[in-house]
Amino acid sequence: MQYSIATVCLSGTLRQKIEAIAKAGFQGIEIFENDLITHDGSLSELRKLLADHGLKVLVYQPFRDFEGMPEPLRSRGFARAEQKFELMQEIGTDLLMICSNVSPKAIGGIQRAAEDLFELTELAAKQGLRVAYEALSWGQHVNDYRDSWEIVRRANHPSLGLTLDTFHIFSRQTELDSIVNIPGDRIFLVQVADAPQLTMDPLSWSRHHRCFPGQGELDLQAFMERLRATGFDGPFSLEIFNDQFRASDPFRHARDAYRSLVYMAQETEPSSKVMTKSRDLPKVAQPTGMDFIEFAVDESEHQQLTGFLQKTGFAHVATHKVKQVELWQQGGIRLVINRESQSFAQRYHTEHGLSVCAYGLSCPDVPGLLERATKLGYQIEYADPEHDTHGIAAITGPTGALLYLVDANDPSPHWEREFIYHAVDPNSYLSRVDHVATTLPLDQVLEATLLYRSLFQMQASPSVSLPDPLGLVKSQVMEVTDRSLAMTLNSTLAEKTVVGQIQSRYRGSGVNHIALETSDIFALAKYLEQQGTEVMEVTGHYYDDLAPRFGLSAELIAQLRTHHILYDEDEHGCFYQLYTRLFEKRFCFEFVQRAGYRGYGAPNAQIRLTMQARELEQM
Ligand code: MG
Numbered sequence: 001m002q003y004s005i006a007t008v009c010l011s012g013t014l015r016q017k018i019e020a021i022a023k024a025g026f027q028g029i030e031i032f033e034n035d036l037i038t039h040d041g042s043l044s045e046l047r048k049l050l051a052d053h054g055l056k057v058l059v060y061q062p063f064r065d066f067e068g069m070p071e072p073l074r075s076r077g078f079a080r081a082e083q084k085f086e087l088m089q090e091i092g093t094d095l096l097m098i099c100s101n102v103s104p105k106a107i108g109g110i111q112r113a114a115e116d117l118f119e120l121t122e123l124a125a126k127q128g129l130r131v132a133y134e135a136l137s138w139g140q141h142v143n144d145y146r147d148s149w150e151i152v153r154r155a156n157h158p159s160l161g162l163t164l165d166t167f168h169i170f171s172r173q174t175e176l177d178s179i180v181n182i183p184g185d186r187i188f189l190v191q192v193a194d195a196p197q198l199t200m201d202p203l204s205w206s207r208h209h210r211c212f213p214g215q216g217e218l219d220l221q222a223f224m225e226r227l228r229a230t231g232f233d234g235p236f237s238l239e240i241f242n243d244q245f246r247a248s249d250p251f252r253h254a255r256d257a258y259r260s261l262v263y264m265a266q267e268t269e270p271s272s273k274v275m276t277k278s279r280d281l282p283k284v285a286q287p288t289g290m291d292f293i294e295f296a297v298d299e300s301e302h303q304q305l306t307g308f309l310q311k312t313g314f315a316h317v318a319t320h321k322v323k324q325v326e327l328w329q330q331g332g333i334r335l336v337i338n339r340e341s342q343s344f345a346q347r348y349h350t351e352h353g354l355s356v357c358a359y360g361l362s363c364p365d366v367p368g369l370l371e372r373a374t375k376l377g378y379q380i381e382y383a384d385p386e387h388d389t390h391g392i393a394a395i396t397g398p399t400g401a402l403l404y405l406v407d408a409n410d411p412s413p414h415w416e417r418e419f420i421y422h423a424v425d426p427n428s429y430l431s432r433v434d435h436v437a438t439t440l441p442l443d444q445v446l447e448a449t450l451l452y453r454s455l456f457q458m459q460a461s462p463s464v465s466l467p468d469p470l471g472l473v474k475s476q477v478m479e480v481t482d483r484s485l486a487m488t489l490n491s492t493l494a495e496k497t498v499v500g501q502i503q504s505r506y507r508g509s510g511v512n513h514i515a516l517e518t519s520d521i522f523a524l525a526k527y528l529e530q531q532g533t534e535v536m537e538v539t540g541h542y543y544d545d546l547a548p549r550f551g552l553s554a555e556l557i558a559q560l561r562t563h564h565i566l567y568d569e570d571e572h573g574c575f576y577q578l579y580t581r582l583f584e585k586r587f588c589f590e591f592v593q594r595a596g597y598r599g600y601g602a603p604n605a606q607i608r609l610t611m612q613a614r615e616l617e618q619m
């Protein structure tokens, strides 16, 4: 398959788009008509520009409202096509994509459409050109790929083929099985797009919400399985209309575009084939947990944060031999506090202030992950040998924080080698990191989703909207299959929401809360009280509502109420949550106890966001 991308996917002028597309590694490009119409250079100059960037124009598109027109519109359609054929030869492409007619003037009829397309293709073929016909999901008469295929089949012209576009197929929930009946060599073009599952008209959904494969919720794997069965080996192209992509850096999005195609095409290959081709993505075991979380702090924040950690049962267990770096621990949770000058942490601190600057992910197959990262085009950061002796490779994560790949099979050598351990005994109320919630600008959520999914093979939950008193917050969970590692991605367009305020405080994205697991939330709550740790308050109405909702005993409700503990249940079990107050208006700890429960307490998000909004007001 030839990887390609439509110019409509990116922001900028046609020149900038071409540059970004070539730089990302593409060799094929679809020129979208509007980009050409608004281009200020000549066609020969454009052709040279494309050649200089090593790009082949695989398709010119779209040609609209052609088939089934009454006269004089029919003749005008042919005249328009002649002009496009000339233009195509000047820019050096042989394939024109025609999408099904959306004009109310169009007359239906499969036979009539086939005849029109045959006649048009005859003209094209005389000039050595080909035509690919696509069923738009909002086409007036043709909106189903099975009908567009029937039209192509009946026209029966060797230069006329079919375009399959995943968005149009999925947006009408058309069955996929008929794809296998189409010969692969009659499919001239495949356009891939992912999208979130939304209930809206296909046109608005398509024009604003498409995203790169791996960022949305369509079952592209099922599509790929059928496509492979046809023997298709032609242009495999991204056609994404997305408001955020059109408003942000084309270079960043072009890189994501390329890796999304690599992921899409190779992840869905049967595994027997993957083993035989060296270019393919190695299958790698998912991460198995969070080995450490590293905070970047200045001197005064160091004091405040370590004081706060002490009050939640953490102990300063080790100090770096040469750097201003401390290791705080409780159970299997390691928190690194970094105030070393000239470090990545301090550079991160300069940009974002007090924040989490790195996460250490426990990875069972680090070499496999490094190879996978390279093939997906993610840059690997090796520690600076001058300053860093830990030797752990990292990937820059979606928030700009580093994601260290810690060897899960041998996780401790760097701690023992680099740190001096102290004779202290931490408490054991908390055992492990349950999940980390981050806030991100909306467009970074898609980048983050692609990274966690394509590199770490984490699964994405459907995104949900959480009501904050001052706006809506979108939240999506990325987790590994056994949920030993989970990150939630929260974003909002509403600046005054808790998420919006935290985002502006970090000047970008950052951690919102770190959830830590306990096996006895009531014992923990009592300990926190003894320590004078301030926890997030909860309204009395919350508990009045909770009792009948889950049929909880009066004693349990009283206990929850006393300690400000939130409660939820799913079909697998129950869940307790206790939040600290926001630290420096930025983040807090969440303490959770699970009894079979598999979620992250989304039904309690509204009360949490409301209470946190109140905290921010009071600070
Ligand atoms: Mg399309």
Ligand code: MG
Pocket (backbone or CB within 6 Å): 435, 437, 513, 515, 590, 600, 601
């Ligand atoms: Mg949470």
